[in-house]
Amino acid sequence: MTANPADPANPGATATGAPPAQIDARGPRFGAALTSVLLAVALLLGASTAGLVVLTVVAAGFAVGAVRGAQHTWQGWVFRTLVRPRIGAPSEVEDPRPPRFAQQVGFAITGIGAVLGVTVTLMAVPVAAAIALVAAVLNAVFGLCLGCELYVLGRRLRTRAG
Amino acid sequence: MTARVLVLVAVVVLTLALGAWWRSRQGAVRRVPGAAGSAAGGAQDAAHSGAAGAFGGGDSSAAPWRDAGVRIDGPTFVQLSSEICTACRSTARVLRGIVEDRPALRHVELDVAEHPGLVRELGVLRTPTVLVVSAGGHVVARTSGATNRRQALDALAALPAREHAAADLGGPTGVRHPDHTESPERR
Structure with a gap:
């Protein structure tokens, strides 16, 4: 038997809340592949204005995904209009919240990189691009959400500090 | 430019190595040494006996679980999940499938x-983490990351032999329940 949130014998048992509408699990991974390419370009452009521009474009995409979910980014649009019609219905759907959290982590990294690139030093651009590239490639190739892996750790550090 | 290309290649190669290692660790079963019925015993994973605190090892009971609002009245899969975790869903499906035809076994999912x-107290660092808890409240084995059916059954084998037999949990590889197809839901 499986305990559910309504199980009176297990008041402490709460399955993760009722999930919102599911999304195609391949969408965020495809988006991460596109993002990886842009971040690789930013890394190759190095500590330059051109690199800063590319990083800012990536950060802007993450900003949309962080607020509205990965399926609403321009990468999500490309997936829906160009890729999905060709590859057919998904074999696996997923909760949109983990990919959205990943977008928030991506926005934090690239956003800080872009701001530091403008205000302090352009060297922040390739550094942030490299860190974000690691996360994006892990997501695209392995379906691994680095931010999600660190989520529990982050929570524990926060509660300890608080 | 050549230097930047080399940096890019190095970053990608290291990332692929990291990802391959991560994938190989998904759902790996770790028995908790010193816990009741752990045949493995020894110091193979000493870090986790410490992390398990009152929940692992010798003389603990169901009390710590009760304090947390979790009822342990038989062998139980305790799964720690989070909202932002895709592998938690597939792991929960696997565990539900296992407890379905084993009435003595329960599955409890906690956020x-x-x-x-x-x-x-349990030293949980990531989700999902699955703990195999004996009727006495001891953590006898744990897995983390996407856990498939074979790995979950393997973790069950760490239960005390008497509990394992009484609950009709089947062999460590699930040979008694061949009607269930393996679901390698690794992500």
């Missing part, structure tokens, strides 16, 4: 956000 005390 880490609502059980910070348990998360700390």
Whole structure:
């Protein structure tokens, strides 16, 4: 038997809340592949204005995904209009919240990189691009959400500090 | 430019190595040494006996679980999940499938956000973390990351032999339940 949130014998048992509408699990991974390419370009452009521009474009995409979910980014649009019609219905759907959290982590990294690139030093651009590239490639190739892996750790550090 | 290309290649190669290692660790079963019925015993994973605190080893009971609002009245899969975790869903499906035809076995899913005390005491670092808890409240084995059916059954084998037999849990590889197809839901 499986305990559910309504199980009176297990008041402490709460399955993760009722999930919102599911999304195609391949969408965020495809988006991460596109993002990886842009971040690789930013890394190759190095500590330059051109690199800063590319990083800012990536950060802007993450900003949309962080607020509205990965399926609403321009990468999500490309997936829906160009890729999905060709590859057919998904074999696996997923909760949109983990990919959205990943977008928030991506926005934090690239956003800080872009701001530091403008205000302090352009060297922040390739550094942030490299860190974000690691996360994006892990997501695209392995379906691994680095931010999600660190989520529990982050929570524990926060509660300890608080 | 050549230097930047080399940096890019190095970053990608290291990332692929990291990802391959991560994938190989998904759902790996770790028996908790010193816990009741752990045949493996020894010091193969000493870090986790410490992290398990009152929940692992010798003389603990169901009390710490009761304090956390979790009823342990038989062998139980305790799964710690979070809202932002895709592998938690596939792991929950696998565990539900296993307890379905084993009435003595239960599956309880907890949200880490609502059980910070348990998360700390049990040394949980990521979701999903699955703990195999004996009827006495001892953590006898644990897995983390996407856990498939074979790995979950393997973790069950760490239960005390008497509990394992009484609950008709089947062999460590699930040979008694060949009607269930393996679901390698690794992500």
